[in-house]
Each structure stands twice: as C-alpha cells, then as structure tokens.
Amino acid sequence: MMFDVCVVGHITKDVANTADGKIETPGGTAYYTAVALKNLGMSVAVITKLHDHDTFLLSELEKEHIPVFLGESDRTTMFTNVYSSDTNTREQWVKDVARPFTVRDASRCEARIFHLGPVTKDDIPLEVIRFLADRARISLDVQGFVRNVVERSRGWAQVRHAAWKEKTAALALVNIVKANEEEARILSHERDMTEIAVELSNCGPEEVVITRGGNPSLVYSKGKSYWVPTYLPRNTVAVDPTGCGDTYMAGYLFYREKSTKLDEVGKFAAMTASLKLERGSPFRGDEADVRDFANTVGQPLPSTA
Secondary structure, eight states: OEEEEEEESOOEEEEEEETTEEEEEEESHHHHHHHHHHHHTOOEEEEEEEOGGGGGGGHHHHHTTOOEEEEEOSOOOEEEEEEOTTSSOEEEEESOOOOOOOHHHHTTOEEEEEEEOOSSTTSSOHHHHHHHHTTSEEEEEOGGGGEEEEEEETTEEEEEEOOOTTHHHHHTTOSEEEEEHHHHHHSOSOOSHHHHHHHHHHTSOSEEEEEETTEEEEEEETTEEEEEOOOOOSSOSOOOOTTHHHHHHHHHHHHHTTOSOHHHHHHHHHHHHHHHHHHOSSOOOOHHHHHHHHHHTTOOOOOOO
C-alpha cells in the first residue's frame, strides 16, 4: 500500500513524576505527528523501534488504525522533560536509546512523503535519508540531529544541543526542513531568523519552517519569507506543550497537499498546534475543527475544494 505519509522515528517512553507517582506515556515525533496526520485525514504509517516489553506504547497508534512497521531493538528510548515556567524551553534527560534505523527498516513502507523525526543524533543515518530521498519527498525535523547526550547521573543522561556534522549532506536530500528557534541558531552562525532560513534553504530544502514557541513562526521558500502569527488557545488552562512542534508539522504537511499558498499553510499549521494546546495530547481534531478555530479567531481560511 502507498501511504500519503510515513513517519520514521522512535516512539519514546516519556516519564513524568507527579504527585500521584511516576507516569509513563508514549512520545516522540513519530507518535505526535502520526496521530495528528491520521485525524486530519491523511493515510499514514509509522516506522519505529522499541523493546518487546514496551509494545504497550503502540496502543494509541493501534486505536487510530495506524499501521506500524516495528523493527527490533533491545532498548526503548526513554525521556523525561522539565519545562521552564513559560513552557518555551525545556531541559531533557534520556535513559535509554533504541537502535538506529537501517535501510532495511526504511524499505518496509511505501509513501509519497517520508517525515523523518529523529529524537537523538544517531537515530537516522545519512544512508537511510539517501535511500528514502530516491523514492519519495522528504520532510525532516532536525531536533534529534542537534542533540548530544552528556552528563550521566543515576542512570540518566542530560541532553544538550550540539552542531550537526552531516547537516550539509543531509539537507541536500530534503524537500522540507523544520527546526525550532533554538535548533535553527545551532544550525547557523547567523542570528537573524530570515538569514538562517536562507542559509538552510541554500543547502537544498525547497521549504524551511522555523517554529518559535509563543512567537510567530517563519516559513521560507524561493526567496520569500512568510511570518505566521501565533494563535493563543481559547482556554487558559495550562497544558503540556510536548508535541506542539510535531503537531504544527502535521498541520503543515496536511494543508501543503491542498494549497501552494505558504502563508495559508503556515496559518493552518499554527492553528492546529494551538488546538493541540487547548485539548491536550495528541491532536485528534480534524480539518473542520481547525477551520472552526480559524473562524473563531477572525482568520478564516479560504476553501481548498
């Protein structure tokens, strides 16, 4: 079967310590992006790896009827996240990391678009990106490629940002690249967001997406910059922001198939992420929900029928 999108990335075990004890939930780009894409209306599959003991992490994907191509691994990637008071930055710790993906893993699924979502720097080797780029369009979230695992303490290691050595070679194979503001600054010596987007675009991607937490995001393509407003959730209840960037990209990939107007694509993506903040994780709304949100905030989206 040919899917609209196949998401490649490790489903993670995210650990949170609460007043009620330790809670383990699924996480990772593959989880948040795939569930959002499916609910928006795209046919989607996931290529992932985790330990046999942790297959319960796939239950949400099974409920959504999302096919999973599961590779073997003697470990499951395990994260814990600590957010700043404004939720725009976070401190991450990792305990285990699943085995890297191989060309054999990547060959198990056919799709028009492969969205690559590494969560650590060794998850998706360059040879896998090259293999997939010969077969489909590539969308890439750089987050894992700029993560370095350091400072072990009681079995956990802190995640720090570091330069991506294979940046130039990898981006030459990519059609759409996404980074958040902090990651974008690591990928470039430039400080201005537009200049960073230009630099990344010159490496090969046709479209560059830079998300900025509670600030306007940037979509850049073919010499044009599109600044996308931030849309505040309509409620004021604090919600875990984990997966917002992944939800943004799900909205982007979905609406990009319907429209060539990148300012509108960016707006749809930003509104999808805002709805995720309203309702919690993962995003389970559909296109009609996003359009209703757009009307509510006075930014109606044009018909793409």
